[in-house]
Amino acid sequence: MSRSLRAVPASSPPPPPTGGPGGTAERYAGLRRVVLVVAALNFGYFWVEAGVALAIGSVALLADGVDFLEDTAVNLLIALALAWPLHRRALAGKAMAAILLVPAAVALAQAVAKVRHPQAPDPRALVLVSLGAVLVNGISAWLLARRQLHAGSLSRAAFLSARNDVIVNLAIIAMAGVTVVTASGWPDVLLGLGILALNGRAAFQVWELSEQERLAARALAGEDLD
Numbered sequence: 001m002s003r004s005l006r007a008v009p010a011s012s013p014p015p016p017p018t019g020g021p022g023g024t025a026e027r028y029a030g031l032r033r034v035v036l037v038v039a040a041l042n043f044g045y046f047w048v049e050a051g052v053a054l055a056i057g058s059v060a061l062l063a064d065g066v067d068f069l070e071d072t073a074v075n076l077l078i079a080l081a082l083a084w085p086l087h088r089r090a091l092a093g094k095a096m097a098a099i100l101l102v103p104a105a106v107a108l109a110q111a112v113a114k115v116r117h118p119q120a121p122d123p124r125a126l127v128l129v130s131l132g133a134v135l136v137n138g139i140s141a142w143l144l145a146r147r148q149l150h151a152g153s154l155s156r157a158a159f160l161s162a163r164n165d166v167i168v169n170l171a172i173i174a175m176a177g178v179t180v181v182t183a184s185g186w187p188d189v190l191l192g193l194g195i196l197a198l199n200g201r202a203a204f205q206v207w208e209l210s211e212q213e214r215l216a217a218r219a220l221a222g223e224d225l226d
Helices: 024-056 059-081 086-099 101-114 123-145 153-182 186-220
Strands: none
Touching: 024 059, 024 123, 024 153, 059 086, 059 101, 059 123, 059 153, 059 186, 086 101, 086 153, 086 186, 101 186, 123 153, 153 186
8 A cells, every 4th residue: 555544534524415516415415326336237247246256266356256246345335324423434434444354254265175186277267357346446446535534434435445455456367377387286375375464464555544533523523531
């Protein structure tokens, strides 16, 4: 991740929703529409990628497929949480941090299972499915890019997840090339572990920002932060 979540000032929460043109209510309504579209895109492609991953025995592709399901949950959670006050959004951010660990756990389990028999997955299937994933995640990141600061950890988490997924998809395509050269399943296993590390870092950063929002909510309520 090239930018830290600390760049988002949790101490400056969005103002109360207003009905005026360009107001917070309008921005939140736009963000809600965007995250619902992104959730639908991710849910649809999850079935494609997970199905192919199971058919060819790819650890990295399966981890990325489960990541599509994780993104579906994250974006649906955002759609529900946008109307919540700051302290409840902070709790939602913590829930999303936990959700981000799901694909990492799946990648680890599959990697451990494949260590004994590291067969090489079909590189052509890896490339074709990953190109489709790049398209879906690229569209999602583009849709979320202009909305990522509208709801603190919520929208920021969704954008980071979509952006990171594009990077992972490109890495899978590169791994397919290495698999052709080596005829080994180890590149797939190692990339699966890399996906684990990437999602673990994302989960930590989302948790960190949601904690800042929790403290900001306490400060607004006049509570002592010491």
